[in-house]
Amino acid sequence: MINVDTITKSFAEKKVIEKLSLEVKKEEILSLLGPNGCGKTTVLNILSGLIRQDEGNIYINDVLVSGSAGTKKVHLKSSERKIGYVFQTTSLFPHMRIEDNVAYGLKSFHFSEQEVKKRTDALIEFVGLHEYAKFYPHQLSGGQKQRIALARSLATEPQVLLLDEPVSAVDPQLRESFRLELKNYLQALEITVIYVTHNLSEAFIMSDRIAVMGNGHIEQIGDRTEIFDKPTSSYVAQFLGINTLKGKAIKSDAGLLEIDVNGIALLASQAPNLVGKNVVATIKPEEIMLSKSADFNFNGTLGNSVEGVITEMVQMRSNAQVTVDAGFLVKTRTSLSSIKNLSINLGDKVYVHFNANALNVFLDNGNE
Amino acid sequence: MSNKIVLIILGLIVLDYFLFIALPILAIFLRIEPNQVNAQLHNSAIIDAIQLSLFTSGVATLIAFVLTVPTAYFMTTRNFPGKSILDTLIELPIVLPPAVAGIVLLYAFAPKGLLGPILNRLGLIIPGSTIAVIIAESFVASPFLLRSAKIGFENMDRDVINSAKMLSGSRIRVFFTITFPLSIRAIISGIMMTWARAMGEFGATLMFAGNLPGITQTMPLAIYVLLYSNPLGGVMLAIILIIISFSVLIIVKLLEQKRFGTKK
Numbered sequence: 001m002i003n004v005d006t007i008t009k010s011f012a013e014k015k016v017i018e019k020l021s022l023e024v025k026k027e028e029i030l031s032l033l034g035p036n037g038c039g040k041t042t043v044l045n046i047l048s049g050l051i052r053q054d055e056g057n058i059y060i061n062d063v064l065v066s067g068s069a070g071t072k073k074v075h076l077k078s079s080e081r082k083i084g085y086v087f088q089t090t091s092l093f094p095h096m097r098i099e100d101n102v103a104y105g106l107k108s109f110h111f112s113e114q115e116v117k118k119r120t121d122a123l124i125e126f127v128g129l130h131e132y133a134k135f136y137p138h139q140l141s142g143g144q145k146q147r148i149a150l151a152r153s154l155a156t157e158p159q160v161l162l163l164d165e166p167v168s169a170v171d172p173q174l175r176e177s178f179r180l181e182l183k184n185y186l187q188a189l190e191i192t193v194i195y196v197t198h199n200l201s202e203a204f205i206m207s208d209r210i211a212v213m214g215n216g217h218i219e220q221i222g223d224r225t226e227i228f229d230k231p232t233s234s235y236v237a238q239f240l241g242i243n244t245l246k247g248k249a250i251k252s253d254a255g256l257l258e259i260d261v262n263g264i265a266l267l268a269s270q271a272p273n274l275v276g277k278n279v280v281a282t283i284k285p286e287e288i289m290l291s292k293s294a295d296f297n298f299n300g301t302l303g304n305s306v307e308g309v310i311t312e313m314v315q316m317r318s319n320a321q322v323t324v325d326a327g328f329l330v331k332t333r334t335s336l337s338s339i340k341n342l343s344i345n346l347g348d349k350v351y352v353h354f355n356a357n358a359l360n361v362f363l364d365n366g367n368e
Numbered sequence: 369m370s371n372k373i374v375l376i377i378l379g380l381i382v383l384d385y386f387l388f389i390a391l392p393i394l395a396i397f398l399r400i401e402p403n404q405v406n407a408q409l410h411n412s413a414i415i416d417a418i419q420l421s422l423f424t425s426g427v428a429t430l431i432a433f434v435l436t437v438p439t440a441y442f443m444t445t446r447n448f449p450g451k452s453i454l455d456t457l458i459e460l461p462i463v464l465p466p467a468v469a470g471i472v473l474l475y476a477f478a479p480k481g482l483l484g485p486i487l488n489r490l491g492l493i494i495p496g497s498t499i500a501v502i503i504a505e506s507f508v509a510s511p512f513l514l515r516s517a518k519i520g521f522e523n524m525d526r527d528v529i530n531s532a533k534m535l536s537g538s539r540i541r542v543f544f545t546i547t548f549p550l551s552i553r554a555i556i557s558g559i560m561m562t563w564a565r566a567m568g569e570f571g572a573t574l575m576f577a578g579n580l581p582g583i584t585q586t587m588p589l590a591i592y593v594l595l596y597s598n599p600l601g602g603v604m605l606a607i608i609l610i611i612i613s614f615s616v617l618i619i620v621k622l623l624e625q626k627r628f629g630t631k632k
Contacts, residue, residue: 045530050530050534078530079536080537088527091528092531093532095550151533152531268461
């Protein structure tokens with residue numbers, strides 16, 4: 001459906017996008033996830049034709065919309081790419097009524113007056129704001145404005161919808177409900193969507209697949225489980241808040257890899273055979289259990305138990321983030337009741353336990 | 369020094385400055401009585417000056433609008449080598465002494481000036497004509513509109529413009545339906561400033577167009593002449609110009625306060 005082929009873009013000599021490639025399937029909702037300033041919006045702007053890449057090609061439905069084919073250079077106008085774009089700020093035309101905002105694109109394409117009216121009404125109805133058709137944007141809340149922005153972008157029946165952090169324009173206390181509304185709209189649309197966000201849980205809620213972006217290119221792409229359970233780089237793991245341990249693979253036996261992390265031996269099952277190599281092991285905070293004794297029941301599976309000292313405890317709403325120095329620093333997510341039952345405090349000696357199959361191991365590419 | 373003393377000193381400075389500006393204006397209003405206004409309104413020199421000023425400043429403002437709004441749009445949406453130099457050059461008349469503006473116009477448009485040969489062939493003698501007044505006023509006043517329009521275009525929400533670009537392939541349509549309406553307040557504000565500046569133009573007009581009653585003698589020039597022959601007439605013209613300037617400033621301030629998208 002969308003094929004971004006090795007694009008590069010620099011602003012004032014600074015490379016913002018570097019050899020970025022991305023494929024998005026038809027009717028898929030793909031989140032482009034990454035920290036602020038990593039180039040996510042630039043990717044959308046290039047896809048939409050608002051800015052032009054320095055190198056590389058962009059295809060939509062196998063049609064080259066920007067780039068070069070042999071000696072021929074192509075750069076379709078934004079309005080010719082069949083792309084809808086919802087911007088980060090509520091970008092409604094402030095001097096036009098809601099219905100005129102939604103009708104703007106239709107009028108550009110010279111639809112008949114009746115057709116414009118019919119489609120405009122249907123779209124405003126679709127986003128549930130029929131009674132606001134005659135209002136001006138400043139009379140709407142942030143969420144309502146973004147719903148209208150969505151309706152406006154859909155008016156010309158695009159094949160692709162780009163959403164750039166659409167939730168950030170909504171009041172914080174209403175973001176949760178807006179997210180769910182938006183998800184329902186997107187699922188009902190059956191349209192290819194690229195959803196830009198820096199918010200991990202938003203990406204998980206909204207999308208079928210997630211592309212984690214960093215340093216101007218896609219670091220990893222996959223579904224929720226692949227991304228969260230099997231990060232393939234330290235960058236992705238750290239961005240997702242997953243513990244990252246650097247070590248060396250010592251030996252492999254019957255699919256069980258032993259790695260040395262700061263002199264402590266850890267076992268990883270289902271790991272590739274990387275004996276002799278420098279590796280990175282990742283472990284999700286949720287996978288780590290704490291106890292005061294070295295014994296732990298792994299229910300017949302292989303596990304790792306390491307002694308350590310609590311160096312930090314940060315209480316959150318329903319759980320606490322407990323950091324343990326076990327020869328390597330690991331963060332855990334522990335329920336408040338467990339902390340109470342274990343009666344653990346800062347500076348206490350504890351044991352961290354995690355399953356061997358929870359440890360994800362990949363080759364250390366040395367970039368981090 | 370205590371806060372109270374600082375506040376008193378500050379208050380005195382503000383009062384001082386207020387009086388410095390307001391007293392001369394008040395002085396001229398106290399100089400004329402209502403019954404004298406009527407007599408002056410029958411003075412043909414005064415009526416001619418008012419008519420000429422309204423005509424020339426109106427045409428000059430129109431010329432400024434036609435030339436500066438597209439220029440401002442071009443300058444804010446395009447990057448090219450030497451842009452900042454060109455940008456500075458076209459705003460130069462704002463700070464140029466009026467006498468200098470007058471002399472540069474003479475060297476450009478006078479029969480022996482740069483464009484003299486072309487104008488001579490067309491049978492046009494610019495200096496000493498009403499056209500010269502319009503040229504002088506446009507030259508001096510148009511950069512006010514240019515600046516204002518540029519600020520209007522620059523301050524526009526990029527996402528709003530980009531949304532329009534996504535939905536419409538026509539740049540002209542985007543300009544006339546989105547960019548222009550959203551900058552209209554800045555543009556009107558610029559028009560008012562340009563018109564007020566054109567109405568008040570003195571130095572460049574005097575040097576380039578001369579001081580011919582009914583042809584080039586605008587209100588400021590008439591004030592200068594009448595000061596010796598008919599001081600009350602001069603005072604009346606001055607009062608008209610003060611009222612115009614005051615009204616323009618109020619309109620500009622109101623336009624600056626109110627923006628689209630606010631609930632004011």
